[in-house]
Amino acid sequence: MSEGMIVCVAVVGHQNNPLYIQSFTKGDDSLKLHHIVHCSLDVVDERANNPKKSGLITNETFLGLLNPTENYKVYGYLTNTKVKFILVSTDLEVRDVDARVFFGRFHTAYIDAVSNPFHIPGKKITSRKFAERVSTMVKSFGLSSGG
């Protein structure tokens, strides 16, 4: 159970364009996960556009639980440049702290990836290193929360 809790992570650009979307499931449900990520943008958009209402005045980047969809929980994270990080998890008892820590690391990895002078902003992230880093993070996510 602890392994593979996170089924999908995604980076979505400021124009809601997917920059990186990776699912960590064995089955062929990437389309479904794409849909979940896509749908969760509704909520992110809403929170991003009404920061007052959703209590985002204090530069809080972590958006918390976006919405439970079917059997998944979707967490969001919004950077200052309106880049969104989305996490889809099957674990229904994810602690906010864990998600927060995960997003923090994810953000760092993203920054490193886009700092590559050969990366064109707005283009999909194709860095293999980034992918490796993310998958390591995803794996360790379950472990750290378990311990």
Add this chain to the structure above:
Amino acid sequence: MEPDASIETISMIRVAVIPISDVTPLLFRDYAAMLLRHHTVSLNSISSFYTEHQKSPFAHQPWESGSLRFKFILGGSPPSPWEDFQSNRKILAVIGICHCPSAPDLRSVADQFTAACKTYSSSLVQRCFAFCPGDSQLEDESVKGSNLILFPPADRQTQEFHLQTMVQDIAASLLMEFEKWVLQAESGGTVFKTPLDSQASLSSEEVIKAKKRRLGRAQKTIGDYCLLAGSPVDANAHYSTSLELTRLTADFFWYAGAMEGSVCALLMDRMGQKDPVLEDEVKYRYNNVILHYRKSFIQDNAQRVSPLSFELEATLKLARFLCRRELANDVVELLTATADGATSLIDASDKLVVYVEIARLFGELGYHRKAAFFSRQVAQLYLQQDNKFAAISAMQVLAMTTKAYRVQSRASIGPSNDAGKTHADGGKVHHHSIVSLFESQWSTLQMVVLREILLSAVRAGDPLAAWSAAARLLRSYYPLITPAGQNGLFNALVNSAERLPLGTRCSDPALPFVRLHSFPLHSSQMDIVKRNPAREDWWAGAAPSGPFIYTPFSKGEPNNSNKQELTWVVGEPVQVLVELANPCGFEVMVESIYLSVHSGNLDAFPVSVSLPPNSSKVITLSGIPTKEGLVSVPGCIVHCFGVITEHFFKEVDSLLIGATQGLVLSDPFRSCGAAKLKHVHLPSITVVPPLPLLVSHIAGGDGSVMLYEGEIRDVWISLANAGTVPVEQAHISLSGKNQDSVVTVASETLRSALPLKPGAEVTIRVTLKAWQLSKTDSDAAASKGMPGSSVRQAKDGSSPLLLIHYAGPLTTPGEPETVSAPPPGRRLVIPLNICVLQGLSFVKARLLSMEIPARIGEACSTQAQLERGNTEQVNSSERQADRLVKIDPNRGSWGLRLLELELYNPTDVVFEASVSVDMENTNNQENLSDNISAEYGEPKTRIDRDYTARVLIPLENFKLPVLDGSFLGNSSQNNGTSGSRNNSFSEKNIKAELNASIKNLISKIKVRWQSGRNSSGELDIKDAIQAALQASVMDVLLPDPLTFGFRLAKTSSEDINVDSEVKSCASGDSIIAHEMTAMEVLVRNNTKEAIRINLSIACKDVAGENCMEGDKATVLWEGVLSGISMEVPPLEEVKHVFSLYFLIPGEYTMLAAAMIYDANEVLRARARSDALDEPIFCRGPPYHVRVSGTR
């Protein structure tokens, strides 16, 4: 489960609206629309139709504020099994709609209606509305008393009023029926059953249980009727009772139903006012409702029937009630729960309704992506049904999702989106399109949606929608589709097109991609120039002039260079280059493609083109402007895959921009190997009225004119007006390099031919003179070793251009003078393609100086001749050498200075060079005795190819008459005697004068050449001559201070003798040995001051021995021959006479020499002597004397 369910649904009276007899669907919809407006009828308005037969059970009916609400079910619906549970599910009234003109027999209409009503057993009121009855029908008495109500023909307003009255009547009837029913229900023993209740025969226990429950259920139903009757207070009272009773009997299902009713009553009572307290109350009660519906779930009959749908319906009702942005969280939670629950719904149509409602509510909340997601679920459910109508529904639902997925058809975006923006924002790309580019990256989702649309459209039999979906799929996602998939789409396009009528248009373009390549500029033959009527040179200012690229003064002008402007002319074909790309794996046959012109003033010509797989092509689209005004060419109309589509350039542009930013999958043009192209802006194009059009033609072919360096040739250019408007103004000017090679242009000829009527032609002459090839050019040509290399040079743009600005009349005839700008003029550029070939090349020049001693005998004849008539032409019979070698009378000898030019002929033709000295402008009249425009008898020098030849130019005739100080300013300054300002000024003057005279001299010398029959020209050797002359210019120009001459003396006694001697002179025998020969020496002073000299005369024999002195003197003499002191007055001649006696016949040479005493500066300078006390010798030229023997 029903669509559109809300909390208030319970209070709505369901009315079936059914067509009776033949009513076309259109008419039916029209009539129904009239009816639908009366969904709410206030109690107030029906009071006049209402008669209280007995005491109304609705004691608290709000007659003033309340109303009845109708829910019209068009076409009716089958009875619901849940009618007993919720009375609003019953069809309580039936309204038939009949269109009389199509149903003449009213009797049968009435029968049909009655028959139709039979299926609605629950209905309490039936009416049939018959519209537009004829006169006979109106008079038909037979239908009186039936339910048939005729609406006499009237205007719409009257009819609507009539209809309203009828609806009010129905409402009143219904109200009375409700009263009746309630009274009956309160007393009677009606049994209320739902499918949930066991269908099997009831056991005794259950019968008792059912009896107990009956009362609660009855109360609930009465409450329902109260709600339908618009009396919430009454309803609430009954619901309260029911709640109590059902709770006691654990009849949870009915409890929940009663609770729902109570909420509805509460809301009705509040009449739509919402406040947080009410919301909380509703939320609380409804959660209760949902809870109890869930409780009523019975495992036994779960397979058959389940209250789940009621639970979900209740959830949706609550969600709909709460559906506001502020409460989004609650609503999302409710909807998520519903969606989760929907998966366990048994009935597919229930599931469908749930998803539809979820999607709608998400949409209302602003969660478009979620709404789209659920719409897709709906569509999938529809597609599972596998029938045509379900497929149509699926297609329509999917079409709604396209917006959220950014794959919408262009038809649904609407044209208003970008109208007016195209001009405003210049180069900036449309915001909308960029955003859609960003979102277009969800390709996995988008492709799925489009594929589903395609599938549903095919199933629904909508070829156009299928075509459009396939087109969108192919155009946007071709890189992600395998070649097999691409072929599948290709087949889908073709198959759809087969089902479409010919010439069907679709708003979504398929392939190919079309982008603007370029607007070919007007050829230089047709340039259009703005006309400035205020100026004589009307073309000025149209093109940027002056040294500045950017001038602050031009800033305000509307035509900034940034925005390209084009002018097209009515009736003259125009061309636009577009590039097509087919990045797919199949061949695209474009049946026709032509410019799409929204302004309607261009006739575009279609072309057809075929694009092989993965290829791109640049094609030329043409058209003819038909009317003046602005033209906008936003794209192309393409007829491809059987459908006509419009391809906008702007869309492809933003696609390409997206490709560079990495937003779009791939650049279709690049993947086809097309060259990278700069973004082309759509220029603003203006169409102007017809203009004249000059067409030029150079006689002898438009190729370049091959000329040797310095060659002069005439070129004839014919200009014809090919336009439809006469040329009224024309002006010729030159431009480009080497303008001075155009010697003359016969612009007068052109001017005199104006106005040049259409079709008229004029020929003008242009005289060209080939320029010199520069050193590097000839070197390059030489190093290439190719004669053709100089041809290349002609294309470097070194040729001059002939510019002809011309224009038609200022105003078009027949039209009043307009304030607007006059029609523009045109510019015709005729490149005078001159190809200069290397001609005679100049090797070197040098000055030769030689003295040929004059013969005293001959000298006299020439002298005599010269003295007799200075202006006489030299006899042509004389030998050429004689003519060349002129005897200077002042010098008296055959002193000769020649400029020798060495010419080399590197070409492969033969040249003939001739020298001429043009004397016409000379002012040295005094000096130059004969003012000859000398050509020296055209002594042509033939120079063969690869040979060097020399040409001699005599320089004798340029001597100045007087030697004075003026020319020697330089040397006088060297002497240090002057330093004053005045002096230096004059020196400058002098120098200038000297230079001028040198130039004058040089310009007189012309070396002409001729090669073959028709090329001739002139060598440009001025610099060379000047260089050669520079050193010895003084020797050439300035005379010696003294000139000496010998001649036979003419004594008065020997006059006759002299005559004979003159004759003998001619014969050549002049002096005879052993005779005393009187001779005189002439000393002429060429300066302006008197010179004192010491003259001495010497005579030398052939061996050069002095033959007058010594032992072996062979010449005896008389008179003084040495140390003769004399003073020669300025510019005069002094004669000194002496006699010689030659002992031996032969050749002798006479020499005169003088030593000048007290030489002044001028003389010193001339002699180039520095020492003051040095004597200056002046030696005359030798004179030959031939002494013949005795006769």
